[in-house]
Amino acid sequence: MTSEDVFKKNIMELVIPADKVAHVQSINPLEHALLVLMKTGYSAIPVLDRDSRLQGVISKTLILNNIVGIERIEYEKLGERIVESAMKKNPPLLRVGDDLLSAIKLSIDHAFICIEDDKGIFQGILPRSSLLKFLNHYLRD
Amino acid sequence: MTSEDVFKKNIMELVIPADKVAHVQSINPLEHALLVLMKTGYSAIPVLDRDSRLQGVISKTLILNNIVGIERIEYEKLGERIVESAMKKNPPLLRVGDDLLSAIKLSIDHAFICIEDDKGIFQGILPRSSLLKFLNHYLRD
């Protein structure tokens, strides 16, 4: 493989498709989001609206920081607050036709990148593990 | 840069040194570990013993899964249990003299790799962000 091959690689071959990505909706209670994160074991997952458009990203860190009070972690807030109040808006994003080099650069500071099509519909995520697996093959040949 | 340069690169140039790595001890209560994870914002951190030897890795996921009961998350267990009861033993490990290609391969399935010297003393961690930053430079030249 030459570095030419890296630049021409279609990122969709490395993307986890939307139907295999754990996600929640912005109107869900924080408790529901925490249970999905615990059941899947993921640190962070995308937040979508009913039309499969990306709203943000929610994580165990964001949820716990949202309910921590002065004296203790106020667990009863999990049922009272919704995902929208704790999620990170404007997560790192790429479009279906973007090149692999842009994906590698963006993945330096983000554990995964959300992918959408040109109408803004969520298509899946590109996690660092997929990029590293591809680069490992590329360097070994 | 040629692929020769990648193979010769010393991983210690990419490692976060031990004094900059947030960590806890295996005898600390889970509550202490959760507060360190919340304050730093990290998903997972190394667990060391008093002689700076690696014991394992602890994460928000491991702590929450350790205290979840049938009906609810049993938060009172945070003060009763210690890190050792929840941590993952035998985390991914490299030695100071190991090569970069071994680090890339190991980082496919792990967010960070712990580094120790030939006496087993913890030297720091190699996070995926460091590897991706190096690879991004390598591919762009």
Ligand SMILES: Nc1ncnc2c1ncn2[C@@H]1O[C@@H]2COP(=O)(O)O[C@H]3[C@@H](O)[C@H](n4cnc5c(N)ncnc54)O[C@@H]3COP(=O)(O)O[C@H]2[C@H]1O
């Ligand atoms: N159930 C599991 N099975 C196998 N390996 C697992 C795993 N859970 C975590 N890992 C490993 O640990 C890495 C960090 O996971 P984390 O949950 O912090 O961070 C994950 C998670 O926040 C998110 N993610 C990955 N797959 C997802 C999915 N299917 N749905 C939603 N989010 C996902 O993307 C981040 C980066 O994922 P990446 O694969 O690069 O890196 C993953 C993967 O290598």
Ligand SMILES: Nc1ncnc2c1ncn2[C@@H]1O[C@@H]2COP(=O)(O)O[C@H]3[C@@H](O)[C@H](n4cnc5c(N)ncnc54)O[C@@H]3COP(=O)(O)O[C@H]2[C@H]1O
């Ligand atoms: N406070 C912060 N400032 C800037 N960026 C931040 C950050 N916290 C997280 N990030 C970004 O998010 C990525 C995932 O962080 P996470 O905490 O899940 O996963 C982290 C964390 O579990 C651990 N880690 C990183 N630096 C650490 C340190 N100084 N001490 C202990 N653990 C560390 O290694 C994993 C991978 O780190 P990596 O740098 O590849 O990837 C980090 C980094 O790109």
